[in-house]
Amino acid sequence: MSRLQTIIRSLKNGRRIIGPIASISVNNPHGIRSYSQMEVQKDAKLPVPLTISTQSEHENEDTKYEENIKNNILNHALDFVPKSGWSVESLSSGAKAAGYPTITHGLFPNGGGDLVHYFNIKCNEQLVEQMKTWPKMELKESTVPSQFIENAIMTRLLMIDPYKITWPKAMAIQTMPNNVSNCLATLLSLVDDICYHSGDRSVDFNWYTRRVGLAGIYKAAELFYLTDSTPNSGATRSFVASRIRDAQLIQAALNLNPVAAAPQTLTAAFTTAKNILGINTLK
Amino acid sequence: MLRRSFLQQVRCAHSTVTENSRPYWKKNPHLDTIIRVDHAGELGADRIYAGQMAVLGNTPEGPTIQHMWEQEKKHRAKFEALINEYRVRPTALTPIWNVAGFVLGAGTALLGKEAAMACTVAVETVIVDHYNDQLRTLMEDPNIDKDILETITKFRNEEQEHHDTGIDHGAEQAPFYKALTEVIKTGCKAAIAISKKV
Known part of the structure; x- marks a missing residue:
């Protein structure tokens, strides 16, 4: 009786137990492949930082190279400013003078x-x-x-x-x-x-x-x-x-000592007040 | 984001950031923030001790405070030299820290010598933590500036001494010790956060 019950129960629960397992294998199509990938990654881990650093160095060199080109074009473009002003035309002429196609002015969005x-x-x-x-x-x-x-x-x-x-x-x-x-x-x-x-x-x-x-x-x-x-x-x-x-x-006025400047300030205020009241005797 | 990009542009446009002269901003982008906020902090500390000396100068605690004040003056002078050497923008709030520091020092000193020591303890706790954070930031950089690292380590140790001196002189017997130190600590942290930016 008890065995039967456990069998029935296991059948009932079977869906719950087997379901997730099935869903794992279904939802994870990489299954076995992921293992091999991980191993490859482990092997590849050592050179990874090296490649990153060389990449950033490459990027540095690239940006530097780009900067040099830009500065070269801009420098040549300055010669054309008196003629065509601070404009895209000057940039085009500058690019041409520097040996690049005139369309290179697109490097300068501003x-x-x-x-x-x-x-x-x-x-x-x-x-x-x-x-x-x-x-x-x-x-x-x-x-x-x-x-x-x-x-x-x-x-x-x-x-x-x-x-x-x-x-x-x-x-x-x-x-x-x-x-x-x-x-x-x-x-x-x-x-x-x-x-x-x-x-x-x-x-x-x-x-x-x-x-x-x-x-x-x-x-x-x-x-x-x-x-x-x-x-x-x-x-x-x-x-x-x-x-x-x-x-x-x-x-000098800001650094003036307020106490030392007090007589001057008072005199100025007094004169201003007299002027406003129209009783300035020096008129 | 906009502000950040603008600052970036200022740095790029700055003529000292050329290849040969001194590419210090490229070396460590935190360096100008660190020097600015530390200068502001030492300025504030200098003023706090000035305020305490104004009130407690003639008491038995006078020589102790005077000794700590002398050290803070040296710290301040060192950071002023660093500001000039690295051409860092000083904080725009120097007039405020000047007054606030003096008021804090004199105010706590008026509450008694224990309160003054509690103020010292609170300020130095925050500053030691702050220096430790900075040291961690600097250590992350592989090519750190040895001079700055040693300076900050030395100052950190001296601030720790001030903290211990404060405890030895009965800071914990101050009235409302907990509340007082918490308020001062919060104020110091806010000041540090502001001085980093402005």
Whole structure:
């Protein structure tokens, strides 16, 4: 009786027991093959990291190779900028001059934006190379190396000179949304380099104020330079010098001791109040 | 994501990232974050001890705090040198940490010397953990900068000494020791998280 019951039960449960087994073999068609694969993988495990590293090296070489081609094309394209502007046409002509088909301009999805970016980076690098050779000044806490900064800004501005006629277009290209980040990045690295090489070693909030102030001065000077027709850009030079003086004045005012400045501030406030009330005796 | 890609661009555009000069950002992308946050931390620690000295300078605890303060000043100077050497952007919140550190130090010192020591213990616990995390990150890199590794290890050990000094001087007898240390620890962790980015 009990045996019969167990047989019946086993038959009943059979579906449950056999079912999963069957489903395993059905759902896992790799079955036996997977074993052999695993063994192969075990054997292959040792060389795997090696192949990965060589692959990444290959990728590095590939990207480097691609970069070189791109820079070569961009460099040649700069020669065509005075004629055809910061445009895809310049890139095509540049590609042709570098010995590639004109269609290679497809490497630069941003078109003129990439060309302007390349030009900015190239100029920044040249400026850094030059600044390294300039004499270092003995710096005290309070003095601003205004001569150094003025020279740096003027040197950088004069690098635009060959492309001065087309530069307004380049500035417009830089303000397009997809180029803004590149433009800001090059501007920040420019002012950072100027500050560093002029001897700025601040580690507090001055780090930010100096760089932002310098970026403002540089951009203002760039705008001024576009309409400057004086020989040797003398007007731009004096413009830059006076902007640096302004910045120095602001810095001096910010560093002023509040207690020492109190009488001046009070007098100024008093005079202003008198002017507002119309009882200024000095009229 | 956008911000990240922008930072990447800034780094690529940066003229110091050329082949020969110093490809440090390629060497370890965490290095600028590490130097920035450590500088901010040592600045804060320096100000905390300044606040404690302002209140407890003339008490028997004065020389102990003075000794720890001197060490923190050295740490701060070292990280300021590193910021200049590696041209890392300092944190933008230096004015805030300046004030916050002093207020924290002076505030806890006003609660008594035990509370001041409890503050030291809380801050140093977080900082030791933080340095240990950084050491782990740096160790993962096969070609690590030995100088930075040794600097951080040395500073970690000194911070641990400060922590032990705090315990020895009765930090645990401070009023509301648990609550006080927990609040300060949370504050320090938040400050570290912010200084890494900003």
